[in-house]
Amino acid sequence: MTEKLFYEDAYIQSFTANVLEEGVDEAGRRFAVLDSTAFYPEGGGQPCDTGKINGIRVTDVQSVNGVIRHYLEEELGMSHEKVNGEINWERRxxxxxxxxxxxxxxxxxxxxxxxxxxxxxxxxxxxxxxxxxxxxxxxxxxxxxxxxxxxxxxxxxxxxxxxxxxxxxxxxxxxxxxxxxxxxxxxxxxxxxxxxxxxxxxxxxxxxxxxxxxxxxxxxxxxxxxxxxxxxxxxxGEKQAVIRELSRLLNSPQDKMTGAARQLLEEKKALQAALDEAKDQLLEHEVKVLLQKAIHKEGYKLLVQVFRNRTIQELQKMARLAIEKDAGVVAAFVAENENKLQLTAASGNETTNIDLKKAASFIFPLIEGKGGGQPHFIQGGGQRTMPGEELAKAFEEILASASLQMDKKY
Known part of the structure; x- marks a missing residue:
């Protein structure tokens, strides 16, 4: 049995002991067993002590089947010899x-x-x-x-x-x-x-x-x-440092920081709402201009446009705006985002001969992606295996296929 010096005096910071055993556990970790130790092994909710034995760092201390193992960064090579142990006192x-x-x-x-x-x-x-x-x-x-x-x-x-x-x-x-x-x-x-x-x-x-x-x-x-x-x-100390920095950023003393932060958040919320409204107006104007480029096809008008670095949310909003303004249009928007391609398409209620859900099953595999939706609205994305213009052209060709006729159940 190892003598547990930490029970005799919890304030012991250094000690000498004999090495009873050195070994390697199932995980390949080196350990040493001493005849006495001040190193506390992990247990009862308390972590183990760390420190050094003969200058070699002790990384872990565990009680395994009643035997206290001191896990070391290096082998001691001191079996049956005296060693010096030193506890990390600040941690203890x-x-x-x-x-x-x-x-x-x-x-x-x-x-x-x-x-x-x-x-x-x-x-x-x-x-x-x-x-x-x-x-x-x-x-x-x-x-x-x-x-x-x-x-x-x-x-x-x-x-x-x-x-x-x-x-x-x-x-x-x-x-x-x-x-x-x-x-x-x-x-x-x-x-x-x-x-x-x-x-x-x-x-x-x-x-x-x-x-x-x-x-x-x-x-x-x-x-x-x-x-x-x-x-x-x-x-x-950490909280005081944060308070000092916040006081500087908010230009407010500590006792008024809460009010200053609340006012700042309210202003941010109002600015965000105004920004969102402005973005919506810009998108609406952009869609109105794009609709003028829609091409007349047999039974519908087709609007296809490729963008750089547009979010899927923007594509969705633009597609919905397009069919709101012209129920006879099929709108398809493609976005190139780094190594990704995304596509959103929508058709107005008056455009009943095209099944976009069927189109999705053909178009998204082309970019090693996936997507889906309803007969009148689809979205999805995949890898940038081709330019956005090529994907847009492929989509246009798929729409012309007779296999995309709307089923009667729709």
């Missing part, structure tokens, strides 16, 4: 703050509102807990955060104690135990008693502060996101 202490903060916050929710924590995850930037409730209110969030920060300011001791399963009944445990052998309790006297294998600071004051960020529903639970300790200061 951050995890200690976050994990202790989670205990405090979960206990606050349970004490104040009877809301239990069902799971916990310590991420790289934030921490989340899943709460056994389907909703939260601002009042509940404020009271829980206030209570948690009061416990932190009281600088209560955080104690650890090993007990047997039989002794566990003497303590008001916050949740059911997941193990039945030796049990490690993490205790904040008169507030929280919890079976936990994670690392924690000596006192609640070292958590510094807790700040709730946001929550969302997850099925029948609520997932709450928050930060503790140094992460609170980091979040504050």
């Amino acid at each position: 202490y951050d995890h200690m703050q976050q994990h202790a903060g989670q205990h405090i916050l979960s206990a606050a929710f349970e004490e104040l509102f009877g809301i239990r924590t069902t799971s916990f995850h310590l991420g790289e930037k934030t921490v989340t807990i899943d709460l056994d409730t389907d909703s939260l209110t601002e009042e509940v969030l404020k009271k829980a955060e206030k209570k948690a920060n009061e416990i932190i300011l009281e600088n209560r001791a955080i104690e650890t104690k090993w007990i047997t399963f039989g002794e566990a009944s003497r303590y008001p445990l916050r949740k059911e135990l997941a193990v039945t052998g030796n049990i490690r309790l993490v205790i904040i006297p008169d507030f929280d008693y919890n079976g936990c294998g994670g690392t924690h600071p000596h006192s609640t004051g070292e958590v510094v502060a807790i700040k709730l960020l946001k929550w969302e529903r997850q099925r029948k639970h609520v997932r709450l996101e928050f930060v503790c300790g140094g992460r609170v200061l980091k979040q504050l």
Whole structure:
């Protein structure tokens, strides 16, 4: 068994140990097993420690069938010899703050509102807990955060104690135990008693502060996101930088930024509406001019036009405008967009002898694409396997085919 120095003293940053084994796992990752370690293996919602062993970076630490494996970038080549281990202390202490903060916050929710924590995850930037409730209110969030920060300011001791399963009944445990052998309790006297294998600071004051960020529903639970300790200061710094930049861009002090942003969005919405109206007027004028170029065919008029860099939405709008203005026209618009070709076609209600849906089954395979629609309106696209003008010509030839006569059911 590897001696777990992180349980003897969570503040150990360096240590010496003997190498018991070196190996490669099923995924080809190198690992070493030591007779003692201060590296915490991933577990219980807390990520593993990282650091170095003899100057070689430790990338991961896992407990595999009770054996703690230290995954390394390179082979140690030091079997049965002493090595020096060094913990990434900044990462370890951050995890200690976050994990202790989670205990405090979960206990606050349970004490104040009877809301239990069902799971916990310590991420790289934030921490989340899943709460056994389907909703939260601002009042509940404020009271829980206030209570948690009061416990932190009281600088209560955080104690650890090993007990047997039989002794566990003497303590008001916050949740059911997941193990039945030796049990490690993490205790904040008169507030929280919890079976936990994670690392924690000596006192609640070292958590510094807790700040709730946001929550969302997850099925029948609520997932709450928050930060503790140094992460609170980091979040504050990041948000302050954003506020300073927004204040500069909006030319407004912080207390008036919301109003300035709202006014800017309203102005943008009005400008967008005016722009859309102007675009529609331009398209309508463009279609009116194009209709003058429509060619008379047997039983209908044909308008075919090729564009560069027009959206499919514009093609659709133009096709509909064309048949609104002239119900006897078949309008086909092709757009070349980088390596794509797109086509939209429409026929007016008076043009009853052409089935555009049938035309689609012939035209889109020519460009290795797909499309479809109704007998009076089709759209689709594919690869630019030919110039747009060639596709337009092919479409015109397909329309002249007798096989495109409208079925009676239409």
